[in-house]
Amino acid sequence: xxxxxxxxxxGGMRGSEVERKRDGARSTLVWDVLQEVITARAxxxxxxxxxxxxxxxxxxxxxxxxxxxGHRVTVVDPSPDALAAAQRRAAEMRxxxxxxxxxxxxxxxxxxxxxxxxxxxxxxLEYVDSPVAAMAAIARVLRPxxxxxxxxxxxxxxxxxxxxxxxxAEARQLLAADGSGAGVPRRFTLAGLTALIEGAGLRxxxxxxxxxxxxxxxxxxxxxxxxxxxxxxxxxxxxVYPALxxxxxxxxxxxxx
Numbered sequence: 001x002x003x004x005x006x007x008x009x010x011g012g013m014r015g016s017e018v019e020r021k022r023d024g025a026r027s028t029l030v031w032d033v034l035q036e037v038i039t040a041r042a043x044x045x046x047x048x049x050x051x052x053x054x055x056x057x058x059x060x061x062x063x064x065x066x067x068x069x070g071h072r073v074t075v076v077d078p079s080p081d082a083l084a085a086a087q088r089r090a091a092e093m094r095x096x097x098x099x100x101x102x103x104x105x106x107x108x109x110x111x112x113x114x115x116x117x118x119x120x121x122x123x124x125l126e127y128v129d130s131p132v133a134a135m136a137a138i139a140r141v142l143r144p145x146x147x148x149x150x151x152x153x154x155x156x157x158x159x160x161x162x163x164x165x166x167x168x169a170e171a172r173q174l175l176a177a178d179g180s181g182a183g184v185p186r187r188f189t190l191a192g193l194t195a196l197i198e199g200a201g202l203r204x205x206x207x208x209x210x211x212x213x214x215x216x217x218x219x220x221x222x223x224x225x226x227x228x229x230x231x232x233x234x235x236x237x238x239x240v241y242p243a244l245x246x247x248x249x250x251x252x253x254x255x256x257x
Contacts, residue, residue: 149252
């Protein structure tokens with residue numbers, strides 16, 4: 001499980017422009033949304049340093065930049081190697097984060113109930129034994145007014161990509177599965193993610209499509225900087241346009257307690 005890598009953080013990160021060109025709207029849009037979330041939460045709570053938990057946070061792609069902004073960040077991941085890499089990344093940036101080995105469905109026992117202002121749950125629900133149990137645990141860790149950021153693979157995009165590649169039988173099988181979790185990794189529809197969030201007692205918030213077009217383009221289609229910038233601008237515009245958002249490679253949905 002790996003987190004999307006933010007392109008930049010306040011105060012700057014070495015190589016941020018390189019990462020911006022590489023990851024494009026996939027990461028910058030999510031990072032910008034989360035910056036808005038924490039800004040609003042800080043204003044609401046009156047606290048400048050927030051408690052952030054990155055479940056399945058891997059090597060700290062989001063955790064370290066948030067720690068660099070002065071927040072108290074905990075990374076929870078089942079992989080000790082990933083946690084060690086996150087700690088090394090934090091040391092390189094001269095920031096501190098807490099690394100805890102564990103699974104999403106036990107998050108409340110690891111982080112404590114009502115302990116977080118923001119929980120990042122990116123590329124996790126595809127792999128857990130029970131997305132329902134994982135989301136329920138996440139909900140218990142959120143403080144009143146806090147937010148969970150959910151990023152997951154889109155079942156609709158998986159069907160579309162296979163059909164465009166001429167893999168029609170696979171596309172039909174995925175369509176029949178309707179994102180219910182057949183095969184690995186599990187995939188979701190926007191309606192399915194929204195229901196999962198609501199089922200945990202949370203209120204669904206803004207939804208964005210990540211990589212609407214990039215996954216459909218042939219390799220190297222946006223290799224030159226000018227084209228990459230134009231594609232990034234298009235992705236950002238399409239992210240909230242419902243008909244396009246719903247076919248994006250990944251779905252980003254906020255849930256609030």
